[in-house]
Amino acid sequence: MIDLDPCAEKRAKICFIMNAPWQPIYSIERSGIAEVTIFGAISVVTGDGKIEGKTEALLTHGDPDFTLWTRSVLKPWQLLSHLNCLKSAYPQLKPEHIALMMSSHNAEVLHLGLLSEIMSLGDVNESMLQCPASYPLYAELRRQMVAEGLSPRPLLHNCSGKHFGYLMAIKAQQGDPSQYLKPEAERFQKLQGMLCQLLQRTDSHLPVTTDGCQLPNYAVSINEMARLYHGLANPQLQRVNGELAEEALANYGELSRLMSTYPRVIGGTGRIDTELMSDKLPLEGRPHLIVKQGADGLLSLGLGPCERYPNGLGILIKVASGFDAKEMELIAGELFAQLGLREHDSPHPSQPKGTRRDHIAVVHHFRVKAMSDISALKQRR
Numbered sequence: 001m002i003d004l005d006p007c008a009e010k011r012a013k014i015c016f017i018m019n020a021p022w023q024p025i026y027s028i029e030r031s032g033i034a035e036v037t038i039f040g041a042i043s044v045v046t047g048d049g050k051i052e053g054k055t056e057a058l059l060t061h062g063d064p065d066f067t068l069w070t071r072s073v074l075k076p077w078q079l080l081s082h083l084n085c086l087k088s089a090y091p092q093l094k095p096e097h098i099a100l101m102m103s104s105h106n107a108e109v110l111h112l113g114l115l116s117e118i119m120s121l122g123d124v125n126e127s128m129l130q131c132p133a134s135y136p137l138y139a140e141l142r143r144q145m146v147a148e149g150l151s152p153r154p155l156l157h158n159c160s161g162k163h164f165g166y167l168m169a170i171k172a173q174q175g176d177p178s179q180y181l182k183p184e185a186e187r188f189q190k191l192q193g194m195l196c197q198l199l200q201r202t203d204s205h206l207p208v209t210t211d212g213c214q215l216p217n218y219a220v221s222i223n224e225m226a227r228l229y230h231g232l233a234n235p236q237l238q239r240v241n242g243e244l245a246e247e248a249l250a251n252y253g254e255l256s257r258l259m260s261t262y263p264r265v266i267g268g269t270g271r272i273d274t275e276l277m278s279d280k281l282p283l284e285g286r287p288h289l290i291v292k293q294g295a296d297g298l299l300s301l302g303l304g305p306c307e308r309y310p311n312g313l314g315i316l317i318k319v320a321s322g323f324d325a326k327e328m329e330l331i332a333g334e335l336f337a338q339l340g341l342r343e344h345d346s347p348h349p350s351q352p353k354g355t356r357r358d359h360i361a362v363v364h365h366f367r368v369k370a371m372s373d374i375s376a377l378k379q380r381r
Contacts, residue, residue, distance in 0.1 A: 021066035022320040024365040025331055031359045038327055040297065040319040041066065042366055043226040047237045047311025055227050055314065061366040064223035068318060069209060071217060071294035073225065075102040075162055076232060076255050080248045081191040082169035089172035092121045099262040101165035102255065104293065106268030107136035107156040114265065115155060122168040129154035130181055131163050131213040138269055159213035183208055183216040190244060192218060197242035198231065199224050212295060222316050225300055230314025232256050233290050233302025237311060256302070259290040266292065272299065272325045281333050283341045297322045299332070308340050330362065338368040
C-alpha cells in the first residue's frame with residue numbers, strides 16, 4: 001500500500017531525531033543565529049575513589065548506553081589479546097614496534113621504517129597482509145604518490161602494523177597465517193571474553209562486524225568505551241574478575257606508557273591523537289594522557305591521576321557526522337576547559353586576517369559536573 005500522507009516522511013524524520021542517541025555538541029552562531037550544529041555524544045567518567053573498579057559519570061551527553069562500533073579505538077585490546085605471545089616469541093621487538101601494532105599510522109618514513117624492521121624480525125611480508133591496498137593517510141604523501149602514478153599498497157594501510165601483530169602471533173603458535181581474519185577463530189573469542197570480563201558483563205559475546213581493515217570489530221556502549229580508557233590509563237584502580245581480564249590488566253601499564261611515549265608512532269603528522277599526546281592543548285600539571293582516534297567520529301582519551309582528578313578520567317567523544325580533526329580539537333579543548341585542566345578559550349572558526357569576527361560565536365551545549373556535585377550525590381545515597 002502506498003502512503004499518500006505528505007507529512008509521513010516528515011513525521012518519520014522527527015521520530016528518528018527524537019529517538020537518536022545524539023545531542024547537539026556545539027553550534028557556530030553568526031549574530032546570534034545558529035548556522036552550523038555538530039551532533040554526537042560524550043561520556044566522561046572518573047574513578048569512584050572508594051570502590052575499586054567502579055566509575056562515576058562527570059558528563060553524560062547523549063545516550064551513554066547506545067552501542068557503537070569500536071573501530072580503531074579498540075586497537076590496544078586487540079594487541080593485548082596476543083601481546084604475551086609476541087613478547088615471548090619475538091624478544092627482539094622494540095617498544096616502538098609494539099606501539100605500531102596498536103597504531104592507525106600515516107605511513108610516513110618513521111612508520112615505514114618500523115614496518116620494515118617488524119617484517120625482518122618476524123619473517124612476515126607485505127604479501128601476507130589481507131588489509132586493503134591503500135594510500136597513506138597523510139594527505140601530502142598521498143598526493144605525492146598519486147602524482148607519481150604509484151599504486152596503493154596493503155603495507156600503507158593504517159592498520160598494517162596491527163595485522164602484522166596478528167600474523168606474527170599465529171606463526172608463533174604454528175597456525176595458518178592465511179586464515180588470520182576468520183572471526184570465529186579462538187583469538188577473537190579470547191578478545192571478546194577479555195572485553196566482557198574487563199567490563200564485568202555477565203555474557204561473553206559482543207555484536208560483531210567487519211572493520212574497514214577486514215578484521216572483526218566489536219560494539220560496546222559509549223559509557224563502556226569511556227570506562228575502558230579510564231582503566232587503560234589507571235590500571236592501579238581496576239578490579240577485575242577472570243583470567244583474561246587479569247592478563248590484560250598486567251599489560252595495561254606497558255601499553256599505556258607506549259601510547260604516551262610514542263605519539264608519532266600511534267598516528268603521525270596532523271593527527272589529533274598524536275597532537276593531543278604531544279601537548280597541543282597543554283594540560284595543567286602535564287598528567288599522563290593517552291588518546292586514540294577511530295574512524296567515523298570516534299575519539300577516546302584516558303587521563304591518569306592528577307591533582308584535580310586523583311582517580312583519573314576516561315572520555316569517549318562520538319561525532320555523529322564522522323571524523324573531522326578541527327571539530328574534535330574544538331570539542332576536546334572545551335572539554336578540558338570545563339574539566340578545569342586548562343584555561344578556558346573558545347576558538348573561532350578560521351577567518352582571513354583582518355576580517356571582522358566579533359559577530360561569530362561557538363556555543364557548546366554540554367556541561368561537565370563539578371566534583372562537588374559528585375560528592376553531594378554520594379552523600380545522598
